[in-house]
Amino acid sequence: MLRKILFTLYILVTACMGAATFVEKYRGTDFAHAAVYGSWWFAALWALLAAAGVAYIVKRRMRATSAVALHAAFVLILAGALATRLTAERGMVHLRCGAAVGTYTVYGGDGNTEERMLPFKLRLDEFDVSYHDGTRAEADYVSRFTVIDGGREMRAEVSMNNIYKHGPMRFYQSSYDRDMLGSTLAVNSDPYGIPLTYAGYALLFAALAWMLFDPKGAYRRLLRSPLLRRGALSLLALAAFPAVVGAAKVLPRETADKFGRLYILYNNRVCPLQTFAVDFTKKLCGSTHYEGSTAEQVLTGFIFYGDEWSSEPVLRLKNGVLRDRLQLPRRCSVNTFFNPVMGGYILGPYIEEYYRGNNDKFHKEVADVDDRLMMVMNLRRGLPLKVFPVTSQGVTTWYAPTDGMPDTLVDGPRRKYIQNVFSLIYGEVLAGRYASVDAVLDKMLKYQRLNAGASLPSPLQVKAERAYNAVPFATVLFMLNLALGALLVAFAVWRLIKNGGSEAGDGSEGKAVKAVRAAGLAASVLSLFALTACIALRWIAGGRVPMANGYETMLVMAWFVMVLGLAVYGRFRIALPFSLLMSGFFLLVSHISLMDPQITHVMPVLSSPLLGVHVSVIMMSFALLSLTFAVGVTALLLRLVKRPARPSADDCCERLALLSRLLLYPALALLGVGVFVGAVWANVSWGAYWSWDAKEVWGLITLMVYAVAVHDRSLPFLRRPTGYHLYVTLAFLTILMTYFGVNYFLGGMHSYA
Secondary structure, three states, rough: HOOOOOOOOHHHHHHHHHHHHHHHHHHHHHHHHHHHHHHHHHHHHHHHHHHHHHHHHHHOOOOOHHHHHHHHHHHHHHHHHHHHHHEEEEEEEEEEEEEEEEEEEEEEOOEEEEEEEEEEEEEEEEEEEEEEEEEEEEEEEEEEEEEEOOOOOEEEEEEEEEEEEEEEEEEEEEEEOOOOEEEEEEEEEEEHHHHHHHHHHHHHHHHHEEEEEHHOOOHHHHHOHHHHHHHOOOOOOOOOOOOOOOOOOOOOOOHHHHHOOOOEEOOOOEEHHHHHHHHHHHHHHHHHHHOOEHHHHHHHHHHHHHHHHHHOOEEEEOOHHHHHHHHEEEEEEOOHHHEHOEEEOOOHHHHHHHOOOOOHHHHHHHHHHHHHHHHHHHOOOOOOOOOOEEEEEEEEEEEEEOOOOOOOOOHHHHHHHHHHHHHHHHHHHHHOOOOHHHHHHHHHHHHHHHOOOOOOOOOOHHHHHHOHHHHHHHHHHHHHHHHHHHHHHHHHHHHHHHHHHOOOOOOHHHHHHHHHHHHHHHHHHHHHHHHHHHHHHHHHOOOOOOEEEEEEHHHHHHHHHHHHHHHOOOOOOOHHHHHHHHHHHHHHHHHHHOOOOOOOOOOOOOOOOOOHHHHHHHHHHHHHHHHHHHHHHHHHHHHHOOOOOHHHHHHHHHHHHHHHHHHHHHHHHHHHHHHHHHHHHHHHHOOOOOOOHHHHHHHOOOOOOOOOOOOOOOOHHHHHHHHHHHHHHHHHHHHHHHHHHHHHHHOOOOOOO
8 A cells, every 4th residue: 555655656646746737837937836846735745745755665675775774865855845845035126336235136936025134235346248259149147245244345256157256145246237337147045955965965975876876786696696697789880971063153272261261250269261161051042062062162152252152052951831822943042032023122011011920830941041131141241250350459360351340449550451352352353353252261360360369369279170170970870880889779679589589599690790890880880979978079179068059968878878788788689779779869860950060169057067077977877778778679579579489589678678777777877967066056156956857857757767666576567578578668758858848849948948
């Protein structure tokens, strides 16, 4: 009876959290917090769950030290959350330069506010936004103020990920006034909840590690299984590369390449102009080249041969209602959309309808094409070509030839150079004097190096970015890994079915299988090497850990999957095809989804060393859990097509269950560490270790759902291989929801994003 009560409460808590994320989407954050997360009944559910869990552990007389410590950690974390709820004080204090403030504002769940006294006063001395050199991308927000406590005055500073403590109060940077003369700080006083919660986190991290090493624990029992002495399979390799043909009038490749070696302020980042050319060409043509022309040649083609290139069918249109309704070919020129006979810009009326709120599929496709056409129009006007830096008093500003330039910063000769140098290049291009063009470009590069201050990337970053731009890593690797993985998995499953679940067979395939294994292993190693190079180049070029957005985390997850597949290959050869297939899937998602592959600066809140820990361990966990999904699907397929007369099929499913469980335990440990390191990071950044945003909630749901799978002693159906495989296969839906559902349906990575 107690077990039924415990698992009923567990399911109820999990379901309520999941439902609340949808309530938040449709009714708003305030309503969700008032009706669910902040309600008495939700707190009571957690309290009942904790009490039932403790009672069940006592009744079962649990002896494994790691398991007891793990469950005790969660009880301690819940106790800390209760203490925070009952005793913590949170609010906001708004400061203006020169004015002493001794109160802060507390916002109630019903929308009411209350002014409370601080035990001291604060006076803002200065607020400053620091930017990445030469850009308007914020690097940090800094409030410098004086604490007036009795007769003492103390200087203090708060910035993102840098809190200030005074007495029982902690202060965090929250927002600032537009006139830069005011700052809003979050105030937090939680003397009881934080120590309890952090003690729970420390115990949890220790228990998760001990779970993998405890001699009496379930994971060590799995490692002692005799089934580990047996293996499974792996297979074949394959790749193909497209060819190119020739096209419209362009600069010589060497001259266009020299143009691409200039620097540009693009996407709020100073980078090689080649990067802008690659993104321009890819967005316009759907590829990083066009008919044998490089991205730099396409870009300079529109700059210097604009009329010719506007007639070139470079604009790729996907199959859809836009093409059908307007009877357009798959590739169109820019001029296709500017038809005097049809009244000028043929998309104009539809764009007006789009901005009036008509957002059906046709109008969305119209808006996408309009965006690309405006990109070309702006380029022909020179607007995005911010290639001229001016540094004054240590601050660098980048200008395009058509930008307005203040007289106080840009003197007459420099202004004339900036405004006329492209006209000079244009004249030399028309005359075909490309050596002269090269000389002018060399002088432009020299000008940039002399006038860019500290805003230029380092030579190593430039080399890394140009190498990264030169190879479409994600595109090539997703095709290679997906095709190779699918063939390997299909071959492995076919052999298992043919041999009734046994990998041995009749022995006639020995040499062929060995050759396939060697080829598959070699291809996997090469693919991993290429993906490692991709991530390393992106890391160097961006100057930060590449884990800050959806595209980058997909690359990292694919990398972890491949590493894990190779790591367990010696014991479980079937892990290799699974790892290739899943990595190919993740790379495919990064390639075709709405994720933005551009390298950008991160928002200030992400500039923390905890970012790398938080994201990397969660991605590693998801990689392991994705392999349990692939193993589960394979095992279920074997059950569906097995031959009744072959009992060894059951043995194969049991071995696959062992492999899955060996992956599951470290995955849970990593996921637990990742989720709660994120909570520590949140507390350091904005004073609340749990905000109940959709990403946090679904991360916790994923942890809770997968945690059920290790409780096979309490849930008999999980002891059967088929029941276990079915459960972990369905559990993968929570990962899809956490990663994709939250990002693209529930509205964002985290509440700060």
